[in-house]
Amino acid sequence: MIHPIxxxxxxxxxxxxxxxxxxxxxVRQEAQDAGEGLVARVxxxxxxxxxxxxxxxLIGVAVMLGVLHGSFHxxxxxxxxxAIAIATIAALVAARPRPFHAFADVRTQLDAxxxxxxxxxxxxxx
Numbered sequence: 745m746i747h748p749i750x751x752x753x754x755x756x757x758x759x760x761x762x763x764x765x766x767x768x769x770x771v772r773q774e775a776q777d778a779g780e781g782l783v784a785r786v787x788x789x790x791x792x793x794x795x796x797x798x799x800x801x802l803i804g805v806a807v808m809l810g811v812l813h814g815s816f817h818x819x820x821x822x823x824x825x826x827a828i829a830i831a832t833i834a835a836l837v838a839a840r841p842r843p844f845h846a847f848a849d850v851r852t853q854l855d856a857x858x859x860x861x862x863x864x865x866x867x868x869x870x
Contacts, residue, residue: 767853774847781842788838795831799824 806820 767850770850770853771847774850778847785838785842788834792831792834792838795827795834799827799831802827 802824806824810816810820
C-alpha cells in the first residue's frame with residue numbers, strides 16, 4: 745500500500761509545486777513583517793542617540809551663552825528641552841517590548857500539514 749502523499753505527488757505534481765510555492769510566499773511575508781518591526785526599532789534608537797547628542801551640545805551652548813551674557817533667558821532652556829523630549833520619546837519607542845512571533849504562521853501551517861498527513865496515513869492503514 746502506497747502512502748497517500750506518494751500517490752498525490754505522482755498523480756498531481758502541480759498541487760505539490762503550488763503548495764511549496766505558497767510556503768515560500770508565507771515565509772517571505774513573515775520575514776518581511778519581522779524585518780519591518782526591527783527597522784522601526786533601529787530607526788527609533790538612532791534618532792534617540794542623535795537627539796541625545798544634540799541635546800548635550802545645545803545644553804553646553806546654552807550654559808556658555810548664559811555665562812557670557814550674565815543672564816538667563818527661557819529660550820536657553822527650551823531649545824535643549826525639545827531635543828531632550830525627542831530623545832526620550834524615541835528611546836521609549838525603541839525600548840518598547842514588541843511581541844515577536846516570527847514564523848508562527850509557518851509553524852501553524854506545518855503542524856496542520858503534518859496532522860493531515862498523519863490522518864491520511866491512518867485512514868489508509870485501515
